[in-house]
Amino acid sequence: MKFEVTILGSSSATPIYTRHPTAQVLNIRERLFLIDCGEGTQMQMMRYKIKMQRISHIFISHLHGDHYLGLMGMISTMHLQGRINELHLYGQQDLMDVLEMQLRLSNTILRYNLIFHAVRHYVSSLIFEDEDILVRSIVLNHRIPCTGFLFREKQKPRKLLINKMQQYNIPFIYFNKIKNGEDYEDDYGNIIKNDELTVPSPPPRSYAFCSDTIYDENILNDVRAVDLLYHEATFLHDMEDRARATYHTTSLQAAELAKKAEVKKLLIGHFSARYKNLALLLDEAKSVFQNTELALEGLRFAV
């Protein structure tokens, strides 16, 4: 089952040519979730052949422009292209005020239902759930209210071994119970252990998105042992003071966090415009946490 993230932009506040502001598309079982939507995201989607109308849910971390200024244009384009499917939007309460003002001034009545879900910035919460996944907010520590997002697959029931069902002639109505771990007792009172009838489903995968934030170990519990952690790494560690002053993280710190949280893989992004050569940021992170990659736009990472 697909669970992958495509990077559409990973520049920090000032874009430089070929580096766009933050936006990512998460594909979970062919369902598309957009995370942040910096200026130009709709053009980036065209470039990387992601169908905008397939996006059902959008998550915005905070109201610095490089994380949401592409949203109004995308909402408008979805409308102009005839969208009728509802769109769910998650973000800080004030986000909807900006959009409503812009819709009103452009005299736009959306053809589809835009459903806004206010995300509280001061407490980690379950903000989305369907049959396959859970999304929780992560409290980040930035200059303005800001949340990260944790996408986690639900633990699927165990898988039935069909040949065993046939061998023991187990009626269909018992299948769900067995999937959920129960043993089977046949008409003669013989107990067949669940282990013999099923195999476990693959462990649930998880992706955590953390941008923007100062280095803050308070998020360790939220992101512990995730398969893939995206964490901002705006500066090299020689600019730690600047990182602290602007509530950002250094590449070294992002790697330390990944190590302490025992994540499987780290993806760094939100690169300051001052770095043309991103290899420096990557090398610094790898010196602490080897399994790190740069969140370069256009790249796709399996979770």
Added chain:
Amino acid sequence: MKFEVTILGSSSATPIYTRHPTAQVLNIRERLFLIDCGEGTQMQMMRYKIKMQRISHIFISHLHGDHYLGLMGMISTMHLQGRINELHLYGQQDLMDVLEMQLRLSNTILRYNLIFHAVRHYVSSLIFEDEDILVRSIVLNHRIPCTGFLFREKQKPRKLLINKMQQYNIPFIYFNKIKNGEDYEDDYGNIIKNDELTVPSPPPRSYAFCSDTIYDENILNDVRAVDLLYHEATFLHDMEDRARATYHTTSLQAAELAKKAEVKKLLIGHFSARYKNLALLLDEAKSVFQNTELALEGLRFAV
């Protein structure tokens, strides 16, 4: 003296890849004026090597997203890059409400002075003047309040013929009067006609920007005989009904307007995303007004 316009985008509301929404930079004697600022304009400036910080005045025609959604990002980038020079912004009153809300929510205190000038949409007015040029608003006829802009050089005084100044031994203090057309009377009462002492300066050049609008001959007086008229041409004329319904203009109509206004040259833009082949729009306009060009992004036109 330079007077040229660079097209940064000329797509209508829905951008398609390689066609960005409306934005143009006017260079008048090395002073840069930005006209409209669709999403991605700051990236387009980088692409076409236009220095954002050199822009002193921004003119926004109306509050449909494809004409202003790049503004907040640009204002923010100017700030982050350390701008201190003031920036003048011209647009509908409500534009500043949107910007102020976004600045407040992102907790941004600009380092430079952003001076807003509200443009009235119901009357053509002089909105800017310096020693070289005048800018007037043009009342356009669109679904929401919308103005075009007319940039016109001031008529310069006549040029002195230096050899004549020497021949008649004319004192310096008379130069300004002679430049302004007066004859010269020497100490013996001889009148030397101004025609013999000066030549006229080149005629003032003018550029009119008209987007978006239904076909409306009310603008003829505003744009009469301009050197270069940019006029929207969203549709081919077989979609005249759709153009009327959406308050847009067809390519044929734009050309008819150019012809009736006796402009020197026509530039068409604001192309609907439905047209991959823009040559159709160009051919249609040329069938009525030969001296027409497509406002393709990256192109630069001398006025």
